[in-house]
Amino acid sequence: MTKHTILTGDRPTGRLHIGHYIGSLQNRVALQNSGEYNNFIMIADTQALTDNARNPEKIRNSLMEVALDYLAVGIDPAKSTILVQSGVPALTELTMYYLDLVTVSRLNRNPTVKTEIKQKAFGESVPAGFLIYPVSQAADITAFKADTVPVGDDQEPMLEQTREIVRTFNRTYNQAVLVEPEGYFPPKGQGRLPGIDGNAKMSKSLNNGIYLADSADVVRQKIMSMYTDPNHIHVEDPGQVEGNMVFTYLDIFDSDKAKVAELKAQYQHGGLGDVKIKRYLNEVMDGILTPIRERRETYAKDMGQVAQILIDGTAKANSVANQTLAEVRDAIGFNYFK
The missing domain is CATH 1.10.240.10 (Tyrosyl-Transfer RNA Synthetase)
Incomplete structure (x- = not known):
């Protein structure tokens, strides 16, 4: 049986570094080349907007750079579907349905989000979209019925949130529409690469990384x-x-x-x-x-080809996500006009 896999980010807010490479990119390439998986690989621009709403140029300018990084590490568009999150409207509608199954207190308990909120120093001004982005990730994963998600160790709380949403949805509407995902993690000790300055985490904001595009x-x-x-x-x-x-x-x-x-x-x-x-x-x-x-x-010499890869991948992703959305709407009973 073919398995489905998707990574819900990378966010296009800058180039990818070698921490991304060992954290998940290597696994994505390995899964792709095994021939056992149906791969959907997302450029999560909508998610990036949650803390960059006043600087959308940063996302637009980074999107093609991230696409180039994907292709450079060996993601093959003939074997994997590379898509742009904002180009799949079904994801937004799924997010709205799932939000009604999650409490604010549960969102506030997510340790990954709590850590990121502290790092970004939002204080009391946390964007609502940022707080609920684990629910958006759940939509990303379930839209493609992914049962395997290659992520770093720090993303386990996000997967658990998705599993809770899947169980709650299927129980509430008494239909096994959604699939529970499992994480596919890097080897022990390789989930998070420290920065070259000795900082605990390699980070774009700390400028302490070695980037895949560096000369x-x-x-x-x-x-x-x-x-x-x-x-x-x-x-x-x-x-x-x-x-x-x-x-x-x-x-x-x-x-x-x-x-x-x-x-x-x-x-x-x-x-x-x-x-x-x-x-x-x-x-x-x-x-x-x-x-x-x-x-x-090599890929950078023909950016038109890179753009077409994203156009084709997003079109394929729309077809799959729309089918899942139709099943979700049927389960809820939002099928008035059939």
Whole structure:
């Protein structure tokens, strides 16, 4: 039986970074290439508007950049449907129906939303659309009857919210219309990549990320400025690997685990300088990012083709979402004119 999968974001508010790559993009490509899944991959511009309503240009300017990033990492439009959220009106109507099944207190308890509200310093001025975006995500997922959703670890509360909505809807209207999704998570320890500055999370707002579109020179400069051990002043000094971003990144990105273990031992003993390990990390990252960068440059030469991929994908998504919406309206009894 074919499974269905969709990731409800990425939000087009800037370029995607390598944290996105290990957090979900790799999984999306793997699921796509397995041939076992019907993939819907969304550019969540409507969701991005929830905290950018007064700056829509930011979203418009980023949308095609995100599309290029998708194509660059290996998302194949012949195998996956890439769609633009705002181009699928059924999602908005589904959101309205689901909102009637969720309480405000439940929305306020969502830990992911609570954390993001704090990070964005909304205070008492939280946009209503931002508060209810887990319900919008539920519409995104259920519209395509997705049973598998590749996400980072921090998105589990969003999936649980969707599962609650599915169960409540099917029970309330006594019909098994909607499908409960399960998360498809990155390997343990790779769900959230710290920033190159040692911050807990790589973030666009903190400008502490390595982006998929960065040139080789920019990546090298960022790696050479990466946070290591501030007490490792001289080459001969013993160094600390815990909290050292170079080794954190090597643990995740370098497939030669024996080599990494050897470097750690040498660094901890003393006799290995930061410059040397940073240069080695740059070689590792260059091996990963060069083919991504090259694919991106190839697609960028024909932006008309990229736009057509989004047009075709959104049209296909509309067909599927409209069918689900019709089933939801039938279950509710909103089928007066049939």
